[in-house]
Amino acid sequence: MFDQPAMREKPLSIAVLAMGGQGGGVLTDWIVAVAEANGWHAQSTSVPGVAQRTGATLYYIEMLPPRGGQAPVLALMPTPGDVDVVIAAELMEAGRSILRGLATPDKTLLIASTHRAYAVAEKEKPGGSIADPRTVNAAAGIAARQVIAFDMEQTARENSTVISAPLFGALAGAGVLPFPRPGFEAVIAAGGKGAAASLAGFARGFAAAGRNDLPQAAARPRVRVTVLPDSLGSATLDQRLARLRALPPQVRAMALAGFRRTVDFQDLGYGDEYLSRLEALAALDAAHGGGARDFAFTAVAAKYLANAMAYDDAIGVAHLKTRSARFARIADEMKAGDDPLTITEFTHPRAAEMVSLMPAGLGRWVSAKPGLMAFIDRRVNRGRRIETSKLSGFLQLYMVSGLRRWRRGLLRHHQETRHIENWLGLATRTLPRNYDLARAVLAARRLVKGYSDTHARGLSKFDRALSAAPLLEARADGGAWMDRLISAALKDENGEALDGVLKTIREM
Structure with missing residues (x-):
């Protein structure tokens, strides 16, 4: 050789x-x-x-x-x-x-x-x-x-x-x-x-010196699993399983994942809210020809409605970081064994995040006062290191996680709920006139993610993309154009490609 x-x-x-x-x-x-x-x-x-x-x-x-x-x-x-x-x-x-x-x-x-x-x-x-x-x-x-x-x-x-x-x-x-x-x-x-x-x-x-396992092209596309389990582990959860089985077959697997996510995010009642919304959307879908389209509208809704309802907030982040399973996973990955393990979390809260944890009425009052918001931002807007492997650091995040029980009454939840209702309202109004565009309106929710500045940028792109929906409603290819808007919005942080496609649509 x-x-x-x-x-x-x-x-x-x-x-x-x-x-x-x-x-x-x-x-x-x-x-x-x-x-x-x-x-x-x-x-x-x-x-x-x-x-x-x-x-x-x-x-x-x-x-x-x-x-x-x-x-x-x-x-x-x-x-x-x-x-x-x-x-x-x-x-x-x-x-x-x-x-x-x-x-x-x-x-x-x-x-x-x-x-x-x-x-x-x-x-x-x-x-x-x-x-x-x-x-x-x-x-x-x-x-x-x-x-x-x-x-x-x-x-x-x-x-x-x-x-x-x-x-x-x-x-x-x-x-x-x-x-x-x-x-x-x-x-x-x-x-x-x-x-x-x-x-x-x-x-x-x-x-293994003779092996060549470089990635090859997939032999066949992945098949979507649509079979639900026989039981979810309790009679209470199995009642929800019956509701999932009543949904169109094309939707059930994603709906189960969405149900699990919303329950994990908040509680069983919140999972019921998810199922109720999805059932209403499925009924509308069936009434407007969804059966002939594999219930594409409801299938997209099953995914993005769960993402919207399980939004990223400080409470959810704190809840994830204080789970016992997370500490066990980190210890296993680091091969810590009996050795002491130090876990440091990096946080950088801003005024908007702090105010979003206030009761809705108080939060709206504070948000309307720029001077007060600037005062809060000066006090909280700095990076912090919290050692959650110590009791003092763990309790800081655990207390934030404990706000879950009051989440429905906090400003952020009210804001997200109003946003979800406006988004679903646009999709359901569009559905009788342009099925594929309504499906794409639901898919646009993927633009909204994260929290703080990331959430604000995503929300801005989402609003800009959906502003084209009235212009596309009468077009047979309206859904395809909305998909192009979504793809363009995902190409860069500032949405310059999105603005270019919007300009094209307005000039058509």
Whole structure:
């Protein structure tokens, strides 16, 4: 596969692309150590990226067997088109290495983990902006001579180690370096603490060195599950199950999920409110030809009505952060065992959020006084760190969570309820005139999410998108245009693309 040591004229070069916390530096040190332990000359350099996910750190290693007692001159940076091995600790970093020309079809072995750690550019947009991993698969098959790929992050988790261990194992199993396996393992064992877990991860990576599990296209689309369970666990809940079964079959699974979400958000009575609203919408749908359209109107309502009713607020956030299951999950993910675990929550309340927790009448009175709102904002608008692993910090959030019992009387709930009624009112008025547009009006609710500034931006886009509904009502393609508005609104934070589509609609 590669030149034999005695015949090698050029250094063997390895590029490692890893993010913070993945052990890229440790992996590089291991590679250098195993080369030097076998009498080779080895050198490593690194160029750090920006932050943790906007750019990976590039580690570069060159090694060469001894020749006549003379130390070789080794390069400090990889040369595109002249790298023997590329190791990528995440799938899109493998794609980045291909774009940089580090992987070449006549020379390079590409070792990559297939898991994803989403980039800032993927997470910052409101809509679906996740890069398609199959693009990397297609490129890797062309750009690299050989590919070893599988989910090494999962392998690391299963062995309570970090991803550098299975990456090192895959490198050893690939046979790229002419060193025996015990030499690789000796380097890991020399690390002392955590060596047993790292050796287990190494063994799994070594055994999987022949795999290529890069993501492929789905063989068939996912089938929507529409079968309800036989029971929800109690006679009281099973009464609601009967109501769910009375809904159209196309709606039942999503309606069950929506019911569970609204009950978890508030209480069983709130789940009943959700079902009552959905039943009324289903009746209207049936009366206006929904049966011939697979009850698309009600199916969309089942999802977005639950999202609207289970809105994000400070009470809900506090409730999620103080659940015992969350503490158990974090301890399990961190492999804490019996070791003490410190959990710090970062909060940044603003005046609007604080006032939204007031009784509706008082909150409206305070909101109408700009001077008072500015005074409150000066007092509360700052970042806070709350250690919920301590009793004092836990009680702070637990008290906020306890406001759930009074939530229906608070300003935020009154505001959200009025907004839901206006939204459903527009959809039901549109339904007799333009079925598909009414369905799209319901789908526009996906623009509203989060709280504080995120909620305000989403609500602004939502209102702007729905302002076009009267202009589209008489058009047969009105629903398609509303879908375009929604897609445009999700493309950027400020809604510039949305404004462009709105302008087109108004000029038609």
